[in-house]
Amino acid sequence: MNSDQDWFVSVPYRPRYSAEESSDFAYEKDQSHRRCMGRKRRAATTLLVLAFLFVAGIVARVYLFFVGMRIGGRLAEGGAMSTKTNETHSLWGWRNGAKPEKKFDLxxxxxxxxxxxxxxxxxxxxxxxxxxxxxxxxxxxxxxxxxxxxxxxxxxxxxxxxxxxxxxxxxxxxxxxxxxxxxxxxxxxxxxxxxxxxxxxKRRGKKxxxxxxxxxxxxxxxxxxxxxxxxxxxxxxxxxxxxxxxxxxxxxxxxxxxxxxxxxxxxxxxxxxxxxxxxxxxxxxxxxxxxxxxxxxxxxxxxxxxxxxxxxxxxxxxxxxxxxxxxxxxxxxxxxxxxxxxxxxxxxxxxxxxxxxxxxxxxxxxxxxxxxxxxxxxxxxxxxxxxxxxx
Structure with missing residues (x-):
């Protein structure tokens, strides 16, 4: 086997046009660049997902606020105002569009x-x-x-x-x-x-x-x-x-x-x-x-x-x-x-x-x-x- 064949066997295949571009140093530098780009892509994806969830949460709260106002003022069957006040309309504990229930323990x-x-x-x-x-x-x-x-x-x-x-x-x-x-x-x-x-x-006859x-x-x-x-x-x-x-x-x-x-x-x-x-x-x-x-x-x-x-x-x-x-x-x-x-x-x-x-x-x-x-x-x-x- 000649020297060119020996070089082909000892060095992993890398799609480069010259021996310098296919060297170990160039390969490691290329891999580092790829890893860096991958981290950036993942970070960008995560930020986009968080931004989407944040906007979706705001839209949901605004929607539930107006839905709660409509339900709070809606007339029940028979023309009477609905008296239900304990229906939860969101994950934040809103009740019919009102503020969360107040505490009186103090x-x-x-x-x-x-x-x-x-x-x-x-x-x-x-x-x-x-x-x-x-x-x-x-x-x-x-x-x-x-x-x-x-x-x-x-x-x-x-x-x-x-x-x-x-x-x-x-x-x-x-x-x-x-x-x-x-x-x-x-x-x-x-x-x-x-x-x-x-x-x-407790006792009979006790005043x-x-x-x-x-x-x-x-x-x-x-x-x-x-x-x-x-x-x-x-x-x-x-x-x-x-x-x-x-x-x-x-x-x-x-x-x-x-x-x-x-x-x-x-x-x-x-x-x-x-x-x-x-x-x-x-x-x-x-x-x-x-x-x-x-x-x-x-x-x-x-x-x-x-x-x-x-x-x-x-x-x-x-x-x-x-x-x-x-x-x-x-x-x-x-x-x-x-x-x-x-x-x-x-x-x-x-x-x-x-x-x-x-x-x-x-x-x-x-x-x-x-x-x-x-x-x-x-x-x-x-x-x-x-x-x-x-x-």
């Missing part, structure tokens, strides 16, 4: 289950507004503390009330009943009815208890108690023949209690199962009882077996509120709403509001009475998580 956890219909975004906004109001109040305290009297007498009371302790929480469903503002009383009824339905007495108890004590206790009772009765669903809430009126003043004759008082008890009258009032622990009948709030709750069941406390004790608030906050089971009438501007006025706030109460209403020296306040108890501003 409000429910931050309010111990009291609010269950406030969307998370709105609840965050409400928390932020409360945070701003509380921060602002801290600065006002230092600027106006000299307006409080060390002796208990008033020193420019109107100026102090004008700047201090304004509403710091928005309760959108507050109702005015018998001279007091209550936050969403229908929710109180709803929670009480749910509790009654889900907690039947069924209501989950909602309202305490009323003060000058207008009878008026408020009766009006609130009528309000609840007209809107409450009875369970086993009983209303969801009990109203307990505490009237230590004989003149007030005798405004109802014995006949009328008996008629109240017979016609209104759930409205109770008591012939004593509340006094702070740090004060001895006067000649009239007074008991501490703690003793009253223990005697009537109402621990953990008080939803509302409406209190007007003619300036004893500056001491008795400590008894309210020291209860083992907190009261959901506290409605209290405040008189004057004693030296410890800020202490009351700060203690209420530190215990988890927010102010959802305040209202002036008379010439500006008496104010009605309404507080709502929220969970500690509400006051965590880092959300």
């Amino acid at each position: 409000a429910q956890s931050d309010s111990n289950g009291f609010f269950n219909a406030i969307p998370n975004d709105e609840w965050k906004r409400m928390k932020h507004e409360t945070m701003m109001a509380i921060d602002l109040q801290y600065g006002v305290i230092h600027r106006t503390s000299d307006l409080l009297s060390e002796s208990g007498a008033n020193i420019d009371s109107k100026v102090w009330w004008a700047d201090n302790w304004k509403i710091n929480f928005a309760c959108h469903d507050k109702v005015h009943v018998g001279g007091y503002w209550i936050c969403d009383p229908m929710r109180i009824v709803s929670l009480a009815n749910e509790y009654r339905k889900n907690s039947k007495p 069924d208890q209501t989950a909602c108890v309202v305490y009323v004590s003060g000058v207008n206790e009878i008026e408020f108690g009766e009006q609130f009772f009528d309000y609840l009765r007209s809107r409450s669903v009875q369970v086993d023949g009983l209303l969801a809430c009990e109203i307990h009126i505490f009237a230590p003043n004989a003149e007030v209690r005798l405004c109802l004759t014995a006949k009328n008082l008996q008629a109240v008890h017979q016609a209104r199962d759930g409205l109770f009258m008591h012939n004593w009032g509340f006094r702070p622990k740090n004060r001895r009882s006067t000649g009239r009948a007074f008991k501490t709030l703690e003793n009253t709750i223990a005697e009537l077996k109402h621990s953990g069941r008080i939803s509302v406390l409406a209190l007007d004790c003619e300036a004893c509120e500056w001491d008795i608030y400590k008894d309210v906050l020291s209860l083992e089971e907190p009261i959901q709403q506290v409605l209290m009438q405040l008189h004057g501007t004693p030296y410890n006025a800020n202490e009351l509001f700060l203690a209420m706030q530190e215990t988890g109460y927010v102010i959802f209403n305040r209202e002036i009475r008379g010439d500006g020296d008496v104010w009605d306040y309404s507080w709502l108890k929220l969970a500690p998580s509400f006051f965590n501003w880092k959300y």
